[in-house]
Amino acid sequence: MAADNFQSNMVLETTPSGNDQPQRLLIDCGSDARHSLRNIGHMPNDIHGVYVSHLHSDHIGGLEWMALANYFVFEGHRAELYAVDELLEPLWEHSLRGGLEISDHGNSKLSSYFDVVPLSTKNGFDWHGMHFDVIPVAHVVTPESTMYSYALFGHGQNKSFFLTTDAIFNPEDHMPFYKKADIIFQDCELGPRHSGVHAHYDQLVTLPAEIKAKMWLYHYQAYDKPDAVADGFCGFIEPEQSFDLG
Ligand SMILES: [Zn+2]
Ligand SMILES: [Zn+2]
Incomplete structure (x- = not known):
């Protein structure tokens, strides 16, 4: 967050046994993500899942870029999108719909771009x-x-x-x-x-x-x-x- 820093987003990388391809979970995807990911050598299609903690733009402002880059440039690469159920509707209705709804494949939803995984605080989730x-x-x-x-x-x-x-x-x-x-x-x-x-x-x-x-x-x-x-x-x-x- 400091002026010369990027936003507080993190990449969690795991290499499951029997699979030499690392799996990357991006924990929050703020509006700086386009540059911060490139600085560590990653393109949007290197990200397999995104976790969303809340709806401030330093945590979700890069999702429109990621959705469109994956759709148009990276051959429809789809990341999983993990967020508690109660965030998903406002994430779409109040933050992403304006830029992502109308696309060349007709009217779109969040699930047109991401494999949406609704979470509950009761169960949490597993990642590799x-x-x-x-x-x-x-x-x-x-x-x-x-x-x-x-x-x-x-x-x-x-x-x-x-x-x-x-x-x-x-x-x-x-x-x-x-x-x-x-x-x-x-x-x-x-x-x-x-x-x-x-x-x-x-x-x-x-x-x-x-x-x-x-x-x-x-x-x-x-x-x-x-x-x-x-x-x-x-x-x-x-x-x-x-x-x-x-
Ligand atoms: Zn915040
Ligand atoms: Zn923040």
């Missing part, structure tokens, strides 16, 4: 040997309503991780996941203004030392970064940084 729990986390809280994002708790072969996506600072609700995860990917805002829609660094620094010791920070803005390692965190995630989650 990994299981993901899908956890609603409050993101934008107003007196009228609460916008949720859907965080992920991933269970790999040997490691587990908690990815907050976009969430308010909510140690009470997040602590069970913080405690059981081997690695935490935590959205973190910097700077003088506390927006209230992300955990701020000043809040995260108050977490117990054993939680901070496995916490990586992302989704930060272009302010001078504090010394996160000195404060007990793993650090700030840099663009193109990769992690072994096997």
Whole structure:
């Protein structure tokens, strides 16, 4: 999110045994995805699945590009699209329909471009040997309503991780996941203004030392970064940084 960074999207790559083709799950597809994916050498047809956490454009703004590029350039390559059921209608009606509905093969729907996999928070989903729990986390809280994002708790072969996506600072609700995860990917805002829609660094620094010791920070803005390692965190995630989650 910093000025010289891309948005907070990630590629999860797994190579299932007996299959030497890596399978790639893009976790959120923001409006920067066209450039960020190319920087790491991927074209849209290298992506086999996309997970959508919530409907802000830094998480879904690249889906129209991906849909059209796959349709027109990459011979109809279809990615699976994973999102909780309640996001699918607004994703289409309020975000994607304007650009994708009318196409040369007649009126289209989300399923004309993606293999849509509706998720429930009860069951989560499986991805090539990994299981993901899908956890609603409050993101934008107003007196009228609460916008949720859907965080992920991933269970790999040997490691587990908690990815907050976009969430308010909510140690009470997040602590069970913080405690059981081997690695935490935590959205973190910097700077003088506390927006209230992300955990701020000043809040995260108050977490117990054993939680901070496995916490990586992302989704930060272009302010001078504090010394996160000195404060007990793993650090700030840099663009193109990769992690072994096997
Ligand atoms: Zn958001
Ligand atoms: Zn965001």
